[in-house]
Amino acid sequence: MFGLDKKDTSLLIIVAIITLLAPFILNPFPEGSAMAQFNAGYPDLMQRFVIFGIFAVGFNILFGLTGYLSFGHAAFLGVGSYACVWMFKLLGYNILPGILLSLVVSGIFALGIGYVSLRRSGIYFSILTLAFAQMSFALAYSVLSNPKFNLTNGETGLQVYTDDPQVLMGPNSPTVPNLFGLEMNATYKLELGPWLFQFNAGYYFCAIVMLLVVYLAIRIFRSPFGLMLRAVKSNQQRMGYTGLNTRPYTLAAFVISGMYAGLAGGLMASMDPLAGAERMQWTASGEVVLMTILGGAGTLIGPILGAGFIKYFENIFSKINDNVLHQWFAFMPDWMENAMVFIVHPFIGKGWHLTLGLLFMLVVIFLPGGLVEGGQKLMRWIRGDRRKKKAAEKAKSTTTTEPAE
Amino acid sequence: MGILDIKDVSKRFGGLQALSDVTLSVKENSVHAIIGPNGAGKSTLLNCLVGKLIPDTGSVMFDGKSVLGRSPYEINQMGISRVFQTPEIFGDLTVLENMMIPCFASRDGAFELNALSQFMKQRDVLETAEAMLVDMNMADKRGMHAASMSRGDKRRLEIGMCLSQNPRLLLLDEPTAGMARADTNNTIDLLKEIKEKRDITIAIIEHDMHVVFSLADRITVLAQGTPLVEDDPQNIRGNPKVREAYLGESA
Ligand SMILES: Nc1ncnc2c1ncn2[C@@H]1O[C@H](COP(=O)(O)OP(=O)(O)O)[C@@H](O)[C@H]1O
Ligand SMILES: [Mg+2]
Numbered sequence: 001m002f003g004l005d006k007k008d009t010s011l012l013i014i015v016a017i018i019t020l021l022a023p024f025i026l027n028p029f030p031e032g033s034a035m036a037q038f039n040a041g042y043p044d045l046m047q048r049f050v051i052f053g054i055f056a057v058g059f060n061i062l063f064g065l066t067g068y069l070s071f072g073h074a075a076f077l078g079v080g081s082y083a084c085v086w087m088f089k090l091l092g093y094n095i096l097p098g099i100l101l102s103l104v105v106s107g108i109f110a111l112g113i114g115y116v117s118l119r120r121s122g123i124y125f126s127i128l129t130l131a132f133a134q135m136s137f138a139l140a141y142s143v144l145s146n147p148k149f150n151l152t153n154g155e156t157g158l159q160v161y162t163d164d165p166q167v168l169m170g171p172n173s174p175t176v177p178n179l180f181g182l183e184m185n186a187t188y189k190l191e192l193g194p195w196l197f198q199f200n201a202g203y204y205f206c207a208i209v210m211l212l213v214v215y216l217a218i219r220i221f222r223s224p225f226g227l228m229l230r231a232v233k234s235n236q237q238r239m240g241y242t243g244l245n246t247r248p249y250t251l252a253a254f255v256i257s258g259m260y261a262g263l264a265g266g267l268m269a270s271m272d273p274l275a276g277a278e279r280m281q282w283t284a285s286g287e288v289v290l291m292t293i294l295g296g297a298g299t300l301i302g303p304i305l306g307a308g309f310i311k312y313f314e315n316i317f318s319k320i321n322d323n324v325l326h327q328w329f330a331f332m333p334d335w336m337e338n339a340m341v342f343i344v345h346p347f348i349g350k351g352w353h354l355t356l357g358l359l360f361m362l363v364v365i366f367l368p369g370g371l372v373e374g375g376q377k378l379m380r381w382i383r384g385d386r387r388k389k390k391a392a393e394k395a396k397s398t399t400t401t402e403p404a405e
Numbered sequence: 406m407g408i409l410d411i412k413d414v415s416k417r418f419g420g421l422q423a424l425s426d427v428t429l430s431v432k433e434n435s436v437h438a439i440i441g442p443n444g445a446g447k448s449t450l451l452n453c454l455v456g457k458l459i460p461d462t463g464s465v466m467f468d469g470k471s472v473l474g475r476s477p478y479e480i481n482q483m484g485i486s487r488v489f490q491t492p493e494i495f496g497d498l499t500v501l502e503n504m505m506i507p508c509f510a511s512r513d514g515a516f517e518l519n520a521l522s523q524f525m526k527q528r529d530v531l532e533t534a535e536a537m538l539v540d541m542n543m544a545d546k547r548g549m550h551a552a553s554m555s556r557g558d559k560r561r562l563e564i565g566m567c568l569s570q571n572p573r574l575l576l577l578d579e580p581t582a583g584m585a586r587a588d589t590n591n592t593i594d595l596l597k598e599i600k601e602k603r604d605i606t607i608a609i610i611e612h613d614m615h616v617v618f619s620l621a622d623r624i625t626v627l628a629q630g631t632p633l634v635e636d637d638p639q640n641i642r643g644n645p646k647v648r649e650a651y652l653g654e655s656a
Contacts, residue, residue: 001501002527224505224515224527227498231506234497241455241493243481243510243570252516 008218011300015214019207022046023197030194034327038316043187043200045315047271049308050206051264056291056303057210057217058260062253063289064298065226067233071126071285072113072133076106076258078140078280080265082151085158085275088177092169093160095177095184095205095270099263106262107255109136114254118247121236133285140277157276177270179205184271202271209267210304213260218300220256229253261288290356294363296370305371310356317352408433408606409454409574414463416449416630423449424460424630431574431623436600436607438617441627447610448490450627451576455487456480467574481510484573488580490610492559496552500543500562503551504534507566533569541565542591557584564592568599577609581616593619618642 004012018025027041040046059073083105084098091097117128145154152158160166177184184202191197220226228249231239239246269275278284287310295306325344329337347355367373407430416424423446431437439447452458454465456477465472472480486507495503508530509515517523538544541561546554551562564580581589593616599605600620611617617624617638624641626633634646641647 001531224509224523224530227502227505228509228515230498231495231502234495235493237477238493238495239506240477241481241487241489242507242566243478244506244514245476245478248514248516 002224003222004218005222008222008300012211012215012218015301015304016211019050019211020204022049022203022207023199027195027197031196032194037319037324040312040316041198043185043198043203044271045311046200046203047206047267048311048315050203050210051267051271052288052291052307052311053304054206054210054213054267055261055264055288056295056307057214058257058264059288060257060292060297060299060303061217061220061229061260062257063292064303065221065229065233066250066253068118068121068250068254069126069289070117070129070254070257071282071289072129072131072136073257073261073288074280074282074284075113075133075136076110076261077265077268077284078136078275078277079109080106080262081269081275081279082140082158082265083262084266084269085160085273088160088166088269088273089158089164090167092166092173093175093177093273094168095179095266098177098270099266102262102266102269103259106265107259109262110255110258111251114251114258118250118254130282130285133280134282137277137280137282140280152275152277154277157274159274177202177273206267206271209263213263214300214304221300225249225252290360294360294370296372299370299372302370302372309371313352313356313359317348317355318350320348322349407431408468409608410464410466411450411454412464412466414450414453414460414465416446416453416458416460422630424453427463427627427630427632429625429632429635431606431608433606434600434604435622436596436609436620438621438624439608439610439627440612440617440624441633445627446630447627448578449630451487451578451608451610454480454576455485481570481572485576486567486570486572486574487576488560488563488567488578490578490582492556492563494551494559494563494566496550498551499547500549500551500554501534501538501547503562504537504566504569505530507570508533508537511570537565537569540568540595555583557588560584561588561592564595571603572605574606574608577607577611579610579612581611581613589613589616592616596620 023041023046025041026046027039029035029039040049055073055077059070063069080102083101084095087098087101113129113132117125117132120128140152142154144151174181174183182201182205184205186201188199189196190199228239228244228246232246232250236246265275265279268279291306291310292303293306294309295304296302322341322345325341325348326337329340332340345351363370363374367377369376409431411427411429414424414427415422427446427450439450441447449458453460454472456472456475456479459473467480467483467485470483472483472485475483495506498506509526512526512530517526535544535547538547541564543558543561543565546558551559554562560580560583564577567575581592584592596607597620600607607620609617609620621638623635624638625635626641626647634641634644636644
C-alpha cells in the first residue's frame with residue numbers, strides 16, 4: 001500500500017535513463033544541418049530543464065497533492081539564489097555550502113509565509129502568497145539594496161567580486177563554481193561524424209540532484225503523509241470532523257515545496273554565480289504554475305514534462321526568425337512563401353509566448369490531465385491497436401488451420 | 406445529567422428562528438432518536454454539536470466539558486463522530502484509503518519520526534481499515550473510487566469511517582436515506598451489534614420509523630426548532646400530539 005510499487009520504480013528508472021542520456025537524446029540533428037536549431041542538447045538549456053524540473057516537482061507537492069495554489073513560489077527560488085551567491089562571496093566557490101544555505105533559508109522563508117498564508121484557503125491563499133512574493137521582490141529590488149546595507153545589490157543583481165572575503169579559497173582553488181574542484185562549466189565534447197554531443201559537469205550534477213528529489217517526491221506521494229495531503233484536497237471539512245488538524249500537514253507540504261524551489265534557486269546560482277530580483281517576479285511564479293498544469297498536476301512525472309516543454313519553447317522557438325522561415329518555405333513559389341512567412345511570423349521569435357498560450361489552451365481544454373494524460377491516451381491507443389491486430393491475426397490463423405483438422 | 410447535555414440552545418438564520426431554546430439530554434450508552442418534519446432544525450442542532458455552527462445562546466456539554474468554541478477536529482478528538490445527511494467522504498480517494506484516514510486520525514495522525522513505529526502504525530492502520538471494510542460488507546469495493554459509488558454505499562462507508570474511530574458519541578443524520586431495504590436492515594443490525602458490544606452512545610436523526618423503533622431507547626420530537634415531546638418509543642407511537650405535528654394526522 002505505502003512505498004514505491006513496481007510501476008513507480010520503473011518510472012523512476014526510465015526517468016534516470018532519459019536524464020543521463022539527455023545529451024544524446026536532445027541532440028538528434030547533425031551539427032550544421034537545417035534542423036540543428038531544434039537541438040536542445042547544449043549545457044545551458046539542459047541545466048535549465050532539470051533545474052526547472054526540480055522547481056515544478058516541488059510545486060506539485062503542494063499544488064498537486066493539497067490543491068493549494070501558490071502564486072508566490074518564485075520568491076523561494078530567488079531567496080535560494082541569493083543565499084547561494086552569498087556563500088560564494090563569503091566562503092568561496094564550492095557549491096555545497098551555497099546549496100545547503102539555499103535549502104535552509106528558503107525553508108525558513110516558506111515556514112513564515114506558509115504560516116500566515118495557510119490561514120486562508122482558495123483564492124485568498126493564492127493572493128496572500130502572491131502578495132508575499134511581490135513584497136520579497138520589492139525588498140530584493142530596492143529596499144535591501146542601499147549603500148548602508150546591501151544584501152541584494154538591487155538592479156545589477158548579486159555577484160561575486162574579487163575583493164569578496166571568500167575565506168575558504170586557497171591559491172589554487174578554481175575561480176568558478178565547483179564541487180570540490182569539479183568545475184560546473186567543464187564540458188566534454190564528443191564528435192561522432194557530423195554529430196556533436198556535449199557532456200557538462202553542471203548538468204550531470206543537477207540531473208543527479210533531480211533524480212534524488214524526484215525519488216523523494218515519489219516517496220512523499222506514496223506515504224501516509226501524502227495520503228493526508230490528498231485527503232485535504234478531496235475534502236478538507238471531513239478531515240476536521242475526523243479529528244485531524246490539517247494545518248500541520250499543509251504547512252509541511254508548503255515548506256517542502258518551498259525548499260524544492262530554494263534548491264532550484266541554489267542550483268541556478270551554482271551554474272551561473274549570479275542572483276537577480278527578477279527571478280522572484282510574479283511572472284516567474286506564474287510560469288511554474290503553467291509548467292505543472294501543462295504537464296499534469298498531481299502526477300509524478302507531469303511537472304518535469306511541463307518544465308521541459310516550456311523551457312524548450314522559450315529557448316528554441318524564440319530563436320526562429322524570418323530568415324529561417326524563408327529557408328523553410330523556399331520550395332514554394334515566392335508569393336506563397338511570403339504569405340506563409342507572414343502567417344507564421346507572429347508565432348515565432350518574440351511571439352513564442354503566443355504559441356505557448358495556444359498550446360496551453362489546447363492542452364487544458366482537450367487534455368485536462370496535462371501532457372501525462374496525452375501520453376496515457378496515446379499508449380492506450382497503441383496498445384488497443386496492437387491487441388486488435390493480434391486478435392485479427394489469431395482469427396485468421398484459426399480459420400486457415402480449421403480445414404486441416 | 407447525560408453524556409451530552411444541550412441547554413437552551415437557540416440559532417437564528419436571518420429572519421428564521423431555526424432553533425429556539427432547545428434543551429435535551431442524551432443518556433450514556435443509549436440510542437436517542439430525534440425525529441421531526443423537514444426543516445424542523447434537526448441537522449442544525451447537530452451542526453451546533455460538532456463545531457460547524459456556533460449557537461446564538463445556550464450551552465452544549467459533552468462529558469462535563471463545553472464543546473462550544475472548539476474547532477471540529479478538537480470536538481472529534483473528545484470522542485464525537487458524525488455521519489452527515491449528504492455523505493461527506495473523500496471522493497477522490499479509494500474506499501480503502503477513505504477508511505484509513507480515520508484510522509490514522511485515531512493514532513495521532515500520519516507523522517511519525519521513528520521509522521519502526523511508522524511501519525508498525527501503517528500495518529496497524531491497514532489491518533484495522535480492512536477489517537472495518539469486511540464488517541461493513543464492503544471489502545469487494547476496497548479499490549473503488551469513493552465518488553463513483555451509490556449514495557447508499559457512500560453512506561455506509563461514512564458510517565464505517567466513524568465507527569472505526571471508536572467514538573463515545575456517534576451522531577447519525579438520516580443514515581439510511583438513499584439506501585436499499587437490504588442495506589438499511591444491514592445497517593440496523595450493525596448498529597445494534599455495535600451498541601451491544603461497545604460503550605457507545607448514539608444520537609440518530611431518522612425519517613424511517615422502522616429504523617427508529619428498532620433502535621431507539623428514547624425519542625425526542627422536534628418541530629419548528631423546539632422539542633415537542635420526549636418519551637420512550639412505545640409512548641411516542643400513540644402520542645396524539647406527535648401524530649399531529651409529525652405525521653400531519655389529527656387524532
Ligand atoms: N446555514 C444555513 N443558513 C440559512 N438557513 C439555514 C442554514 N441551515 C439550515 N437553515 C434553515 O434552517 C431550517 C432548519 O434546517 P435543518 O436543520 O436542515 O432541518 P432538518 O434537518 O430538520 O430538516 C431550514 O428552514 C433551513 O432552510
Ligand atoms: Mg436535515
